[in-house]
Amino acid sequence: MAPRPMAAGAGRETARPAEPSPRPSPAASSLDPVRHGPRKTAMVALTFDADMTSYMEGQLDRGEVDSYANPRLIAELRRLKVPATFFMTGLWIERYPRVAAGLAADPLFEVADHSYDHKAFTTPCYGLGRTDDMRRSLRRTEALLDRLDPRHPRFFRFPGGCFDRAALKAVAAEGLTPVQWDVISGDAFATSADAIVRQTLAGVRGGSVVALHLGGGKPSGLTDDALPAIVRGLGERKLRPVTLSTLLGRR
Numbered sequence: 001m002a003p004r005p006m007a008a009g010a011g012r013e014t015a016r017p018a019e020p021s022p023r024p025s026p027a028a029s030s031l032d033p034v035r036h037g038p039r040k041t042a043m044v045a046l047t048f049d050a051d052m053t054s055y056m057e058g059q060l061d062r063g064e065v066d067s068y069a070n071p072r073l074i075a076e077l078r079r080l081k082v083p084a085t086f087f088m089t090g091l092w093i094e095r096y097p098r099v100a101a102g103l104a105a106d107p108l109f110e111v112a113d114h115s116y117d118h119k120a121f122t123t124p125c126y127g128l129g130r131t132d133d134m135r136r137s138l139r140r141t142e143a144l145l146d147r148l149d150p151r152h153p154r155f156f157r158f159p160g161g162c163f164d165r166a167a168l169k170a171v172a173a174e175g176l177t178p179v180q181w182d183v184i185s186g187d188a189f190a191t192s193a194d195a196i197v198r199q200t201l202a203g204v205r206g207g208s209v210v211a212l213h214l215g216g217g218k219p220s221g222l223t224d225d226a227l228p229a230i231v232r233g234l235g236e237r238k239l240r241p242v243t244l245s246t247l248l249g250r251r
Ligand SMILES: [Zn+2]
Pocket: 001, 002, 003, 049, 050, 051, 114, 118, 158, 159, 160
């Protein structure tokens, strides 16, 4: 499950300030999620959500899906030397510990929190079940991420992009910064790689945070197919992919 173009809050992007203010602690100030970085920059952040739900685990166990790890996409990012930020669910880390460790150890990449089991932090949320303990979901995932990289950025992306005020408070209480996006690739629901490329390049500009998926979505492989053309298109627009931490000046 994944954010759609009009996922919760996505239409409110124009009301956001262009520059993130320097913040000593995300809990100490506005609870609002980050949607993009500074606009007067050529930097953009490609973010990939590594979803895993109990339903997806069942698909893997029944052999209906061979993998949600997507080695092809990861290899393509490395080949193109494209920095990326992976928002990982705890279940995904537990399913693919070596892949997760490899991503965390690679200086090209960084890893962050996408909840433990991809249950929604508010409902309705595209049919996702609601988590019964938001802070436990965050803590379990942070513990897994700490083992991968104790210095990982304290970013969190809501499952399905769905949140309300209580959810924002829970995230702030755990010392995490919620991160949405201003460009949605549409890869979770797209039926062609071209559509992903078009939608991404139509919306991207300096400071953008682009939402993509690592291995979720069917048919799989579309994000991989779209990636080279997206990277080429960014280059033509003189935009440079960086990690989210770099875009937001957190490292
Ligand atoms: Zn997700």
